[in-house]
Amino acid sequence: MDPVSPPQPPARGLLFYAGSAGLLTVMLIESAAVIGRHIGVPLLGALEIVQAGIVPAACAAMLIAALRGAHAAVHMVTERLPPLARRSAAGVGAVLAGIYFLALFAGSAWLAAEYWNSFEQTEVLHIPFRPLRVLVAVAAIAIAGAFFARAWRARQSS
Amino acid sequence: MSGAIGVGALLVLLAAGVPIGVAMGMVGLVGMTLLLGFEPALIKSGVVFFETVTRFELGVLPLFLLMAHVCLVAGASRDFFGAAASLIGHRRGGLALATIAGCAGFGAVSGSSLATAATMGQIGLPEMRRRGYSTALAAGSVAAGGTLGSLTPPSGALIVFGIIAEQSIGKLFTAAIIPVVTQTLLYMAAILIVCRIRPSVAPASPRVPWPERGRAMLRVLDLAALVGIVLTGIAIGWFTPTEAASIGASLSLLLCALRKRLTWEAFCEALAQTLRTSGMLYVVIIGALIFAAFMSFTGLAEQIEALVHGLNSGPTTTIVAIAILLLLLGSVLDGLALMLLTTPILLPITNALGISPIWFGIFLVRTMEIGFVHPPIGINLYVMQSIAPDIPIGRVFKGVLPFLAVDFLHLALLIAIPGMALALPRWLG
Numbered sequence: 001m002d003p004v005s006p007p008q009p010p011a012r013g014l015l016f017y018a019g020s021a022g023l024l025t026v027m028l029i030e031s032a033a034v035i036g037r038h039i040g041v042p043l044l045g046a047l048e049i050v051q052a053g054i055v056p057a058a059c060a061a062m063l064i065a066a067l068r069g070a071h072a073a074v075h076m077v078t079e080r081l082p083p084l085a086r087r088s089a090a091g092v093g094a095v096l097a098g099i100y101f102l103a104l105f106a107g108s109a110w111l112a113a114e115y116w117n118s119f120e121q122t123e124v125l126h127i128p129f130r131p132l133r134v135l136v137a138v139a140a141i142a143i144a145g146a147f148f149a150r151a152w153r154a155r156q157s158s
Numbered sequence: 159m160s161g162a163i164g165v166g167a168l169l170v171l172l173a174a175g176v177p178i179g180v181a182m183g184m185v186g187l188v189g190m191t192l193l194l195g196f197e198p199a200l201i202k203s204g205v206v207f208f209e210t211v212t213r214f215e216l217g218v219l220p221l222f223l224l225m226a227h228v229c230l231v232a233g234a235s236r237d238f239f240g241a242a243a244s245l246i247g248h249r250r251g252g253l254a255l256a257t258i259a260g261c262a263g264f265g266a267v268s269g270s271s272l273a274t275a276a277t278m279g280q281i282g283l284p285e286m287r288r289r290g291y292s293t294a295l296a297a298g299s300v301a302a303g304g305t306l307g308s309l310t311p312p313s314g315a316l317i318v319f320g321i322i323a324e325q326s327i328g329k330l331f332t333a334a335i336i337p338v339v340t341q342t343l344l345y346m347a348a349i350l351i352v353c354r355i356r357p358s359v360a361p362a363s364p365r366v367p368w369p370e371r372g373r374a375m376l377r378v379l380d381l382a383a384l385v386g387i388v389l390t391g392i393a394i395g396w397f398t399p400t401e402a403a404s405i406g407a408s409l410s411l412l413l414c415a416l417r418k419r420l421t422w423e424a425f426c427e428a429l430a431q432t433l434r435t436s437g438m439l440y441v442v443i444i445g446a447l448i449f450a451a452f453m454s455f456t457g458l459a460e461q462i463e464a465l466v467h468g469l470n471s472g473p474t475t476t477i478v479a480i481a482i483l484l485l486l487l488g489s490v491l492d493g494l495a496l497m498l499l500t501t502p503i504l505l506p507i508t509n510a511l512g513i514s515p516i517w518f519g520i521f522l523v524r525t526m527e528i529g530f531v532h533p534p535i536g537i538n539l540y541v542m543q544s545i546a547p548d549i550p551i552g553r554v555f556k557g558v559l560p561f562l563a564v565d566f567l568h569l570a571l572l573i574a575i576p577g578m579a580l581a582l583p584r585w586l587g
Contacts (some may be wrong), residue, residue, distance in 0.1 A: 006587020020429045023224065026217050030404030034397050050400075051214045057433070058211045061220065064430075065437025071177035072438050074492055078175035086175075093176040100184045102445075138206050157523050 015067075019060030021038075024055040036152045045124035055132050059139035066146040071097075091154030094147045101144035161482045161503075164189045167498060168449070169491075178495045178583030180440075183445030186452035193393050194453050206447045210440070214400060215441060220314045220436035220583025221403030222269055225388075227428035228410040229267040229381065230529060232419050233276040237377045238263035243285070244374035251353035251360035253289060255298040255346050255380065257282035261303030263309060263378070265310035266385040267410075269317075271493070271530050275304025275538045292359035292548045295352060298557020302565075305527040308493070310338045311389055312403065315497065318439065319519045322446050326344040327399040328392045328515075331587055333516050333579040335389070340578065341568050348560040380413050393586050404569060417431040450502035459506035466507060473511045477573050478507055481525055492537060498528055513576075520579040521572055528565045530559045530580040 026049075033046035065071055078089050112133035120129035164185050165281035173360055183203070190199035210216065240264070242256035249255070257278060265274045279300045286296035308315050308515040311331035353360045366374075388406040391397045397405060414420040453459065490497050498537065508518045530538045539554045572578055 008464060016426075016430060016433065019433045020426075023220055023429070023432065027224070027404045027407045030217070030221075030401050031408040034321060034401045037350065038396070047214055050217060051212055054214055054217045055212055057195055058216070058436070061206050061360075061433040061437030063437065064433050065435075065441065068434060070434045070494075071179065072494055073175050073177045073443060074172045074489065074495055075175060076515045077173045078570050092487055093174065093180070096171070096176055096184055097180040100180050103187055103200060104183075104203055104290075107200045109204075109209050110201060111204045111208060126486050133208065136211050140207065 015060045019057050019064065021147065022053045022055070022057030022060065026050050026057065029053065035087045037078035046129050047121070048122040048125045052127050052132065055135055059135055063139060063142055066097075066143045066150075067151065079100050087154050087157055093153035094154060098144045098151060101140050101147060105137055105140035105144060108133065108140055112137055160189065160193060161453060161456030161461070164449075164452060164456060165458070165499070165503070170431060172491065172495055177441065178492075178498065179441035180531045181445070182442075182498060186445070186448035186450075189452040190448075190455060193395055193452070196229070199524075202451055203448050204436030207444055209255035210444045210447060211217065213321075215327070215398075216234055216321065216440075216443070217484030218312075218403045219314065219317055219398045220432055221400070221407045221437055222314070222557075223435050224428060224432040225312075225384075225403065225406040226268040226270070227271065227431045227535050228407065228414050228425075229384075230273075230277065231424040231428055232381075232410065232417050234381050235260065235268050235383060236281055237283045239278060241286075241374045241378045244371045247300050248363050248365040249358060250362045251295075251349045252363065253282065254295055254353075254360055255288045257296075257299045258303045258306075258345045258349065261300070262310060262338065263381070265307035265338075266312075266389070267381065267421065268463075269306050269310070269312045269314045271305050271308040271315075271527065271538065272541060275301055275530075275541045276545070277304050278303060278308055281540055283474075287546075289363050290309045292556030292557070292568040295349070295544070295547065295552050297542040297549050297554040297555070298444045298559070298561060299345075299534075301351060301531050301554060304538045304541070305530045306338060306342060306345075307391045307564075308477045308527045309334050309341070309520070309523050310390075311335065312399070312406070312439065314522045315493065316440070316519060317399075318443060318446075318494070319497060319501065319522060322450060322498065323442055323505050323515055323519060325519060328449045329516050329583045331389065331399065332393045332583045334523075335393075335582055336578050337520055337568075337572060340571070341524075341565075343567050344573065345443075345561055348564045352560050358580035376528045380416070382499070384409050384413055393582075401575070435524070436562050442498065445496040449498070453473060453502040462503065463507045463510050466511070473513055474506075474573065475568070476511055477508070477513065480508075481521075481573065483571060484522070484525040485528060485532075488526065489532065491529075491568045493526040493529050496529060514580055516583060517518075517576050517579045521569075524572055528562070531565070532562060 029046050029049045033043040036043040078086050168181055168185045187199055187203050239260035242259035243253055246252040246255050261278050268274050274433050282300050283296055311334050316330040317327055320330050388402050392399055392402045542554045543551050
């Protein structure tokens, strides 16, 4: 039961397609790698593609969950609160979540800046880490934004 | 001291309804800031965040979820129940037995207690009520049977435990097989005993002719093959759990297409559900890892370990004490929160006692399962009530009682005979 009803994002927007593309890429590459290994045609660097494919899938998934208010929470106490208090608790929770993801953004941006000139890349296919680090940091700030927007809506409705 | 304060703060945040992953991560972040300073805490959190999102082993989670959602579209739950019902549904209590068998079968593709209870409830519950089964037995068997989804490989809970505890997911899956089979058999025994004592709760139904039984069995052949390939492949080392998840998801799409159920709409819905649930789990795992890092700095586990050592209690006594603690905590925390909160604290203690972490994972998920059906949280009881609002919650709980008794017996067996979980992984190397 979500006390703050967010305006639902379109079910099949950019996030859906980016996340699905990452997920299906991982699925196809790994399946091909397994078949290849068993028939004697190993797919070199499959793990690296999987690693790169899982990042957009995970980032999109976390953002979708934040936008849709689909995060797991314990409702045993809050369900027994009056509606106004429940909305306030949801608002406080959203602010905390926003601050938490802001901290994760700061941490990942810090690391991205630190490693920017070390030209990290995967061993076989030389996939650069820079775009992955940027994507992760952007996802963190976007999720923080989604939670702050949620907190704002909670404030408006109480 | 700081560890205990951290646990207390976490419980307060959880009670306030803060998302589980956020609460754990926030406590971990603030705790590390106080212990180590702002900069190291921020960097450590950034490292955990990036490493978790880029971990290819974590692909196992969304891919198994995709397999589950696609199998649901393919009609797996209905077919598993149909096959079991056609075989044993005519016996007294047969539909309740079929529900348990269906839950075990569907659990093997869904990996989730909630999904199993909700899905099988929509199929098994109306059928049992139509045939005159007592509402308590009908709702109780679905609620209890649903918990099989938590332990049956590819269990989402075992995957999360494997990641947090840095244990082989493949070994955890293999270790879960005997406990799942024995749990299923014990649930069936409970139904048979209830039907023997009170035959009126589950009347016998007309026998299904053999040709129809054959057709029902044929309908689950492809699903059984899918589950068989995935689990056997992991157990005998054809592929890693992540690869198994990819193979399982690919095969489930093929299976769904062959069954002519794979529409564009259904495919997109399965993907959307997968992304939403995966996103929730990623946030939880990141938070749990940050919290675990904080716990390792506090030394709380070592202090408890020293306390346990000082009491001179053997591993069995300690495990029984842990089981009681988990069951008590399970009364106020939901399963996921319970597992994530206790793993970083309890795992070092059991490791020090020489208890296998693989066994501990099975034990923890098994204990967590009991929390799904015992009040006041007992989320599966509420799932049943949402499916059939006319059945009072007290009646659902009454129906769950025989299964709860069996759950405690099964947990005791798991503690007394660790080989139940460890024999298969040992045998398969």
